[in-house]
Amino acid sequence: MAEEKFDAIIVGGGIAGTIASYLLAKEGLEVLLVERGNFAGSKNVSGGRIYSHSLEKIFPNFAQEAPVERKIVREKISLMTESSSVTLDFYSDALGKQGSDAYSVLRSVFDQWLAEKAEEAGVQIITGIRVDDLIMRDGKVCGVIAGGDELEANVTILADGVNSTLAQKIGLRGELAPNQVSVGAKEVIELPGNVINDRFNCRDGEGSSWLFAGVPSGGRIGGGFLYTNKESISMGIVCTLSDLVNSEKTVPQLLEDFKQHPIIEPLIKGGKIVEYSGHLVPEGGLEMVPKLVGDGVLVVGDAAGFCINVGYAVRGMDLAVTSAECAAKAVLAAKEEQDYSEASLNAYRANLDGSYLMKDLHLFKKLPHFMENTPRIFNGYPQMVADILNDMFVVSGQPATPPMKTAFKHVRKIGITNLIMDGLRGARSI
Template sequence: MIRLSVFDAIIVGGGLAGSTAAYVLAKQGLEVLIVERGNYSGSKNMTGGRLYAHSLEKIIPDFAKEAPVERRVDKEYIGMLTEKDAFVIKYHSPRLAAAGSDSYVVLRGKFDRWLFDKAEEAGAITAAGVKVDQLIVEDSRVTGVICAGEEIRANVVILADGVHSLLAEKAGLREKVRPSQVAVGVKEVYQLPAKVIEERFGLAGEEGAACLFAGTPTNGLTGGGFLYTNRESLSVGLVLSLQHIGENNKTVEEMFTNFVSHPEIAPLIKDGKLLERSGHMVPEAGLSMVSTLFGDGFLICGDAAGFCLNIGYMVRGMDLAIASGELAAKAVIKAKEKEDYTASSLKVYKTLLDDSFIMHDLSVYKKFPAFIENERLFNQYPTMISNMMADIFVIDGTPAIPLRKRMKKHISAAGIMNLVRDGIRGVRSL
């Protein structure tokens, strides 16, 4: 491994947050080492997902022209599923693809590797396939890392090592992540010809679709199903709250099988060749999960800091990871100007975060994670909507009943007061 006596920064984790931090620091001429335990960046990440472009666009303008993005999202689908039924809303607009508000489906194994390489091109020293065993802590200050018994020193260590951030926990820098704060994501990738994907989703050229589903996919657990269109494959999966998985009467495998077999999903992946199965833990508790962000000689960013936003109809993590990596780098640059790497100097990172969209957006939706811990959202309400749609559209020759009476029947079954209370809570959480 190439090393200096002391690096300006060592970054642990070569995902989006870590690679962005390394890129920004290296572009400013700082001596940076980025360590990734996978054989290459992205090798241990779930394949597939959605990247809102705004944060990376500010750092690497027109990045999508060279980056291995799959498709630009032009269509949004939000659906509620019961065992056999589906109620799906589609939104299709050129505003989704406009510069500044565009987003892309990406395969993380490809995209993360590209960004990691961009950091190396900018001058960062990269080390893939290397595991950091522990942090070096001296007089309550982080001064480096230990890899395979070798000590490597730095003025600052940036932890971007994923949702658990085991290094921070082991060193006592943050509390252990609780099951209620995370979700488990499971995903499969199915290969299909580009033409078939475009026909099934009504896409043209580079257009793509992002689909989110609630209801039976999670068998009453907090979470949902998703489907993203890649160039020549589909990423399909579930995200489920970890806290109550063991209490459910179905295994994760059974829930996933039911999801991909659903009449709404099965035709979309029909004849697809299974390429990959993967699983991953993701932060899920929003602002309440954000704890220690900085200290003497260290910063925490990305998933390790808990930066993820799930508001049901939209899931964001990549843009927050990239922006937090950039801000961590800016904090290190400011610290280097003063040659002061104590917590009092590095707290500028928190100031930068507070002034950014990251903390603003997390604060706006801080009540939403608690709101969706409501089984009615995943059981009664999808069933209610499905039954309402059936009463509206199914004609079988029986004498008609006034629509208002039919709707009232289904509302009463779900509970009028439940709807009122949940409606008020939902509005307040958003």
């Protein structure tokens, strides 16, 4: 293998890397994918939800074959305090329409299916091998060094996750800033499918996405998440790294407290933990996107910082698919011209700019700063809303207070000016 030169080498067997390899091999290129885990998906962690629109373009009707868990037809968002939760619950058949639907997935299973598709297309996949370095000649990436072997390629695609040391080594990006990433901790809790249906008011094959703000992240930037699978629940928390230094609790303790919350505990009662994992999550939005192209090299997926968190939705997997597709198109064009220079491969950036991906990142580019500079979103406002509703719904036999007066009493604790200014800044950030 050391003497063979590939058209493309992809580093990382997550969604972005596997899709890129599949698209290139399908067009007849000699492609090698190197994954450091024992199998594709073994090192990949996410909340567990994929929006289908981007993958539908590559595998039409993929959900009929792929090992998806449940179609998400119910969206929930909760503001959570230590002892209460205020929840918006949205159900709609429109959430399940093909092309705009979303599914819960277990990455260790789903990514293996993608890898099988890549192998069927002709991709050579080697697992359990770490890429230690890149082969550099006259400033151009000419392949990888892995397992003591030098493997050469016309182009190398870095899909090695948010903490891409390879992109850093060749100067495509610097050190990650603590405010640009979150630490995520996740558990998969096994429960019978009929129990999940009953507890989450679901039908077979349908499920819920549930996001939480407030105490799950200790009142700091971040939150909790919960997704229903066929016979398990994926749940966890994410906390911005820069905020964790001031936290009185560790991430494992925050996760355990989240599980013991009076809203959550009945939902997972009797369940068995079958998986525990932790991961860095890109949170910086457009600001953390590195230089994406060099001579002989492209950066895709989480390694490129492609993630959008707007509070009511978290997107990463659909962006990974689209970035892989844009990269593959650029590599195919470069092969046709036999030019793998940065100037030629910049077609990747042009493809991204023409897609929804960069348009959405630009739309929400101010949102990370807004959340970072408005901690009341994660501490003051959940408590304010809970206090207002507590006064409205608790009947103690005391004379009732006009609802507006009740609400104003708690709004004053936040400050009317703060409330107005936060609203204006939030609107401007999107």
